[in-house]
Amino acid sequence: MVFIAFASLSMGAQTTITGVVKDAKTGETLPGANIKISRKAVGTNTDFDGKFVLTTTDVPPFTLEISMLGFKTEKVEITKNNQEVAVSLTENETSLDEIVVSASRTPERIMESPVTVERMDTRAIKNTSAPSFYDGLENLKGVDINTNSLTFKSVNTRGFATFANTRFMQLVDGMDNSSPALNFAIGNLLGMSELDVKTVELLPGASSALYGANAFNGIMFMTSKSPFDDQGISVSVKGGITSQEAAGNNEFYDMNIRMAYAFSDKFAAKATLAYLDGTEWFATDYRNNREGTSLEGDYIAGTRETDRNYDGLNIYGDEVSTNIRGVAQTLESLGIIPNGASALIPSENISRTGYEERDLMSYEAKSVKFGGSLNYRPFGDDRLEIIWNSKFGVGNTIYQGTNRYNIQDFYLAQHKLEFRGKNFFVRGYVTNEDAGNSYDTRFAAININRAWKDDNTWFGEYVGAYLQGTLGGLNSDQAHAIARQTAETGRFEPGTPEFQAAFDRVTSDPDLVTGSKFQDQTKLYHGDVNYNFQDVIDWAEFQVGGSYRRYSLNSNGSIFTDYDGPIDYDEYGVYTQMQKKFLEDDRLKFTASIRYDKAQNFDGNFSPRVSLAYAGGENKNQNFRASFQTGFRNPTTQDQYIGLNAGRAYLVGSAPDNLDRYQTQPLLVSGFGQGILGTATTTVSGRAAYENSFAASSVTAGAPVAANVPLVAPEKVTAYEVGYRGLVNAGSQRITVDLSAYYNSYEDFIAGKNVITPFYGTVGDNSLSLAALQNGDFTVFQTYTNSAADINSYGASIGLNTKILNGFDLGLNYTYAKFDFDRASDPDFEPSFNTPEHKVKLQFGKPDLFENFGFNINLRWQDEYLWESTFMDATIEGRTVLDAQINYSIPSIKSVFKLGGANLTGQEYLSAPGVGAIGSQYYLSWTINN
Template identity: 80%
Template sequence: MIKKILLLVCIAFSSTVMVAQTTVTGTVKDALTGDLLPGANIKVSRKAVGTTTDFDGKFVLKVADNPPFTIEVSMLGFKTEEIEITKKNQKVEVILTENETSLDEIVVSASRTPERIMESPVTVERLDARAIKNTSSPSFYDGLENLKGVDINTNSLTFKSVNTRGFATFANTRFMQLVDGMDNSSPALNFAIGNLLGMSELDVNTVELLPGASSALYGANAFNGIMFMTSRNPFDDQGISFSYKSGLTSQDAAGDNTFHDVSIRMAYAFSNKFAAKATLSYLKGTEWFATDYRNTAKGKYAPGDRNSKNDFDGLNIYGDEVAIDLGGAIGRVSRTGYREVDLMRDYEARSVKLNTALHYRPFGDDRLEVIFNSKFGVGNTIYQGANRYNIRDFYLAQQKLELRGKNFFVRGYVTTEDAGNSYDSRFAAININRRWKSDQDWFKEYAGAYLVSGSHAFARTQADSGRLEPGTPGFQAAFNDVTSDPDLVTGSKFQDQTKLYHGDVNYNFQDVIDFAEFQVGGSYRRYSLNSSGSIFTDFDGPIDYDEYGVYTQMQKKFLEDDRLKFTASIRYDKAQNFEGNVSPRVSLAYAAGENKNDNFRASFQTGFRNPTTQDQYIGLDAGAAILVGSAPDNLDRYTSAPLPVSTAGLAFTGGATTTIVGRQAYENSFSASSVQAGAPAASVAPLVKPEKVTAYELGYRGLINAGKSRITIDLSGYYNSYEDFISGKNVLVPFYGTVGDNSLSLLALRNGDFKAFQVYTNSTADISSYGASIGLNTKVFNGFDLGVNYTYAKFDFDQASDPDFEAGFNTPEHKVKLQFGHTNLFENFGFNINARWQDEYLWESTFLDATIESRTILDAQINYTVPSIKSVFKLGGANLTGKQYFSAPGVGAIGSQYYLSWTINN
């Protein structure tokens, strides 16, 4: 059946019919306990022919090969054994030895070559299928937060942002995420889309995460860290797997809501030459409602509400950002806004992911493999940037063609996105208001009513006459019109069909050069921005620009038993609008002790980050400010919509308007901080250029014998120094006058004749960050797993050196994580508990600055395996204490999540 199903989605390949010539039978046992091991994998070395042990640890392998040949026997958590088969009908008994520690696992990402975590020259965190089974989190992606030094910021139920070592945002452009070698980020909006449209949990092979700068091998944007998610190869992992997960999300504002998560994976090797797989995942649930209606002023929480503040600006209320000073006794007044819950349709969270792959091995083994991979995803989520965006029917597709051998790979892929029916909730409210009454008429009616009555309450009631109330047909009609209109002057829809083209190549000379291991490689990337002028200044056609890079690495082992490993890398990158960057990395790793169980490492490396597509080419009126990118060819491309000019300080008198060109924000503006301080001064905002980091790290990994216990320890410390840190700067552009030359520009400030802009530039301030982490893992009480880790993160920045700059470190100074469980407490039954604590910290962003309170989170799960039906049942929950918390100001409060899952044949 599976063969027929996959043939429908695969191209025509002829398969080789195998005639069994050799039969190998045997058993697989645990070296420590002597128990027979069900589910162990047995395969012919370098081929797709294989089987697994049954419930009694026995196997029968029939192959077409004549002896001699080699079989590989493997199982998660055990060391792989190779057995030489020398005769037909041979019987074997295989003894598997459990990995002493997780540090024995093999990783590839740290040096682009296989090596034990123990011997890696840099910090590495890893998650595999066994860890995924044991995680207490609702998904493997959520489970990443239990890794040492890893933060996850929850934007919504389906959109979560991974980060390491500070400077986190939801877009998180300083952290790179790769799925099977493809950059899993939106090419237009730049945010890594988490696992909204990523990988099915059934198809995850490993997740490797490198905290810290990694530009020497991986180029731009591998600045704070990089994460690699790799899927299972259909030659190695065949069969049909299925998972169904259902449960509840519980939140005070939203109540209890069900969610469903269904996945299926089908993989089949038609022969030693051709294999294919397909995975399909569907998730549906309800987002966390955002109902924080506290007043905000100047980007921070402020006292007062709508009844006490005439210029009230509620956090999760939109449309009340439109405000003016009516002068005299009236003062500053804002329009009446709409709550987010009335603007997000049904808060539906949805994700549909389809991944198909064709694998072809011309020689019938893994010496050479051709892979064609297609990924498609569509979904709904909520994204918080400068505003809150309802990402609805968002579509992302990736197609990759890769040629891979033992020592090389060549890959190229294209990413295509479509914003679908996504819209900006702030502009939805602003323009719904303008549908039933223009701003000019509303403020005139307010002023007139106040002059008659002297009452702000009466004035607002009069001005709000005719207001469209949520739930009425009139409101719904206006909402539908506004959210389908891509012109932000009148609508709120995001219109985007941006594409990204990328190519990578790498070659390892290990079979050619004996002196040391040398690698060379390179990459090329081309962006084609296509938002039709709704996000970027591409109203007259797509904006294309490109980047490329080349690198080389040498790795050499010295001393007796190769105890000392030296690694040196260097990379050169060039982007179209900027000068080239050179990124070196040098590291030393030394293995001490009789069994090389004490490993010390030291590294120096640099990283850089190119300005994003938005930093360079955005041209967006976000309401509170106009965002204008600083690419040289973007400055004159952006022209604002008509802006009202006052007469003698009386807004809207005479109806005069003006427009502003983007260049004025960079060349004729006041710094916002100086105006707020009462001493207006010209803004200095050079055009943005790449930012750089110089990183130093020391670390130790080891295995310590403490009586009958063996404790693994992983310790690291780092120091980062930043140069030309990219930042957004708030400036005020006067409608008339030249800043610094005459009094007209100051008059414009007094009359309110100015517009706020956010420009993209680099801070001249000295910024550094430093931190440390330690992780301990052991077994206690006769087989219980116990792990604890601690992370410290801090940054230094002199605010006085750059008053307009917000560092946005957005990371707690202290984090502690604890894990306790047993994979087989009694026959087929296991459990796991994860607890996390972090202290309070300041969150800074264009949306709002606020303190995030400290929190303690408890997750737990129990699981039961039923071998007869190849099934695992899991019952668990996240945030079991029930205390809601905010990941950032403005997002929905995160409540509890409970789930029950059934996984078959995985």
């Protein structure tokens, strides 16, 4: 309403310009072309007939810029009032003529970029067959998207991915879109409205030389539209259904509105609002987690009916397990059962009965995003622009890490102040997050069980009933059946008031001994500065810059060891880049960069990059490139400061000041190894996990050896890449070719390592610690360290694009990815490469099949691969996914209607073990004035 009120204020027009814009090749008029006064916010668009009228207070002479996506920008000199202009725009020969900024922090054609770049702009977003622009990123060459849930999707390139994906950085208008505490890039759950996206640029591979820590495996830049350049009110309404065998058919809605207005040459503002509501993919993978997998990732069968120690993947609470003979021996020592009765109890592990995930989650997917900016140009042009940008979001989703987390009412806010001009920017922003009512589903189930009946009572009743059944003449299977039935008497059943009351109490309690809620109000403060000396130094282009970041961890001890208050630590970096062009027509471009970064807990690190790019051919359309660069990744907040009971293991970060701060909850000690009767409890420190533990694999192999886990250090990668981009003539056919190949060598790869810590004894010095293993007096830790293994990855990709059959777009790309790792050199290390060796993607469509009608089809195929994570290791089957859309424009009401579907074959597939199977999604959208 404020924008409309300001828009109604009249301005005295002194100059009127009229004109028409046409396609230079076909002669047809071009609706929607942008006309603006050079370096100012004054402008308009062509109408349905390609005509425009521009009124302005500017007095000639001045310059008009006429532009449109997919065409080269033209400039026209205006010398008088009431001048009429006729402009013909020439279509870009290829999408590789588009301009990108991310590769070198300076504008350049994709064709001439020194590194691999993938790009999506507003035209590609309008044409995507995916349900959203973010889903559409998966159709880019070399890109993987792992689906955590309907609203949380993780982008990755070149392997080594998890859902947290800490090796890949995502920037939204220059702001890091990662959760500072949970360490995952939150996708577009709380990101950018589709109506406000201008471009998405993606750099696969190491980018630390310019972008610092964590730009390790790749980096993605999402840039929004400026309120000076893209004005007006745009609306998008999308609805449809998701279809899954486990969940059935469920409706979803996705609505967006964008308002932008330039009140003058100096001041503009915009606001965006996005709302999404739907139903998550149900997770119903009930394979037996206790049995595990082979090294190849194949499951070993097991169900509750065949395994009394069953631990279903999407069933929680059944992780609680114990040896019932040990229980019987304790009952015998306390005189509760007769002497000698324990000999009748088998030495067998039994698990409690768990709850299915669908009983512990509402599966409501929701996202509400608001963004706004105030833009001020003190001089009325783009020499200096001051931007205040705020983003707010709240939503529900599912995150899979070591456990499955119901992210409920998660809140994230970012506020940025930026000063930018032609050759510089200075920005600072703060990220605030609040976990809301989020909780851990595994501990929700464990503690609902314990709220009804504690473990000692449950297992005691089990043993007692088994003993009575055996003495009564039952065979072992019958005795086990009656024992579980007896122990289960009075269990809280889902849907009952008793279950709901226990659920509400447990999920609001942050103490994992009795509850499952996790608290988090972590903040991140970040500043960036960059200056380009191109107007000062003319023999080469120099840039300098730097960044500073401070984390303030604040989980109240529920995630980190911040029991006594927030934990603060800092990182900073500085960099410089030189770019020089040689030979006739500047055909050879040399780029050299170096960056120095220092984090509070680690030594400083240098990251150099050197590249050469040669532009051959008459129009510089045959481009060859080669680069050498390094990247590094600082250990995450969790790698350093986590202190969490994850059920199967205690997670403890390896920052030096974290080791003594973390203590486990009281743990039951049998006492037999110390020659005492009865039971006792003890706690184990984080330091013991690193300094007094056995390697878990050695215990499993029956030959325990000391783990001696080093404290975690930054990991590094050295990357080599060559590539070619160009136009190839095949008879009358012109084909765009984009080819690249890379080789990465990793050092100090950050890895979690499981260790077994005895309750007593010193590992390696005496036999007491071995007695602790024999008596079950130990606990499992996951430590954070670096692998000494020799790890390398390599791969290649090729993309081909052309037009066939009189204007149909045809694109085909292939990606190959492989890694080398000698498992015998570090058997406790899981590299989590987590990407298929082969991927093929096909695109076919035409935006103007006939007047106002277009279509697009995307087909993706990938082969099977091994997924490794702390949640579960398993083989992910190969899949073929088909998406398609048709669209119809009605220019008279500035509207586009789109009907489409994702995974149209209906063959459900998993992104990872334990997530919901992804079914089909069908949608109908109506977009106005975009």
